[in-house]
Amino acid sequence: KVPISLGSFKEESNRASDLSNLELKALEELKLLVSDAINKGLFSGASPSSAASISHQEASIWGVPLMKDDRTDAVLLKFLRARDFKVDESFAMLRNTMKWRSDFNVDELLREDLGQDPEKIVFMHGRDKDGHPVCYNVYGEFQNKDLYAKTFSDEEKRMRFLRWRIQFLERSIRNLDFNPGGINTMFQISDLKNSPGPSQKELRVTTRQALQILQDNYPELVAKQVFINVPWWYMVFYAMIISPFLTQRTKSKFVFSGPTSTAKTLFKYISPEQVPTMYGGLSVDLCECNPDFSMDDPATELAIKPSTKQTVEIIVNEKCTIVWELRVVGWEVGYSAEFLPESERGYTVIIEKARRMSPSDEPVVSNRFVVNEVGKILLIVNNPTPKRKQLLYRFKVLPI
Known part of the structure; x- marks a missing residue:
């Protein structure tokens, strides 16, 4: 059984006024x-002999000039917390990071054209409930043999992918806010569905190398790390290959979720309207297929008990157009929609006939209805299964 969490982590303030005296x-x-x-x-x-020509502006990390403004506190606190506020160890870590950044030529890497971005592998999408930007890592894409060979077949290709990953991270960090009270950490999600197994040596080596770089040079930039669709073998791989490279503080941020609880786990931390449809949410890229709703439009979550029916009532008090979208994660339910007028002389309008929704159906149902009289729209979901289901919906009222 996959554990849900390996510890409990609460993110600390980056305001100097909130620090203890020590x-x-x-x-x-x-x-x-x-x-x-x-x-x-x-x-x-530079050499000490040329120190007089060196300005504070030249010493910067993640786009933040060191010792120029209050953003320096947020940066230095990351190194201090990574080393339990041991000043000498924190300084050594920062100095080693600055040397690595120079050797790796990070500033030049930001401007480098590494070709087409592997957007399906790593992408940013939405924010969690605390405002952290969310980064998705989709390892199942490497099941594609051509992509795997293109990425890992030799040392040059592996290094190119590593450089792209660091470039993506650096660009993402520059969108964070290092001002006092600002959000300067990310929410990371690693999707392990169909991920190549530990027998793939090239991926294993690259993963270990990337973890070492991140552990040594990017401290305290992740607020939470959630692994979803975790297969049984991964926990063994994690214990043997990954865990030894991580501090206890880092591991306390980890959450693991099996294949059947992806949406449930993500919704603990991210609102459904911010979660992509592929992971059980309502969010899709802005396109013609979803012109009425965006990630800014909140959704409502309802639990449907086994063998029960849930009815969503949308009260209408004026002539208007009602648009809505609805989904039940995994479906296996019945769905229908109707309009019920308030007037006794009115008659019920069947908007959508009752139909059985299966897991293979479209993930989100959307519709609209022009209302010309006072009444209510009923969205009816029938759960005949012995399992608890999760209903998501949202609607808007548009003038006619």
Whole structure:
């Protein structure tokens, strides 16, 4: 059985005013070390003899100039927290990171054209309930043998993919807010459905290399790491290959979810309107297929008990057009829609005849109805199964 969580992590404030006296003291000590290092040219690759020509502007990380404004606090706190506020260890980590960034030529990498982005493998989509941007990593795409060979078949291709992944991360980090109180961490989702197994040596080696880079040079940039569609073998792979490279603090951010509870797990942290339809939500890319709703339009969640019927009532008090969309994750339910006028002389209008919705049907049902009299629209979902179902819906009132 796949565990749901390996620990409990609560993200701390990045405001200096919220720090304890010991934490604030450590931050001030680290700032002195960083300022001295900048003056000596230790973060720029320059020699001490040319230190006088080095400005604070030249020493920057993730697009944040060090020791220039309050954003420096948020950056340095990440290194301090990664090393339990041990100042010397935090400074050593920062210095090593700055050297790695110089050796890896990260600033130039940002401007490099690495060809077509593998958008199906890694992409940003929406925000979680706390406002963190959400990054999806879809490892099942590597089941495609041509893509796998194109990405991992030799050292040059593996390094190119690694550089692309770092480029994508760096660009994503630059969209974060390092100001006091700003959101400067991401919510990571790793989809392991159809992911190649641990026997794929090339992927295993690249994964280990990427994890080492992230652990050493990108501290405290992830608020939560959720693994979905986790197969049984992955926990063994995680324990042997991944876990040894991670700190306990990092592992406390991890959540694991099996194939049958993807949507349920994601909805704990992300509102359904922000979750892509492929993962049980309502969000699709802006296109002609979804002109009425966006991620800014909130959805309502309802639980449907086994062998029960759930009716959503949309009260209408004026002439208008009602548009709605609705889904039940995994379907296996009956669905119908009708309009019931308030007047006793009116008659019920069948908007959508009752039909059985199967898992292979379209993930989201949408419709609209022009209302010319006071009444209510009823969206009826019948759950005949012995399983609890999750209903999502939202609607809008448009003038005629």
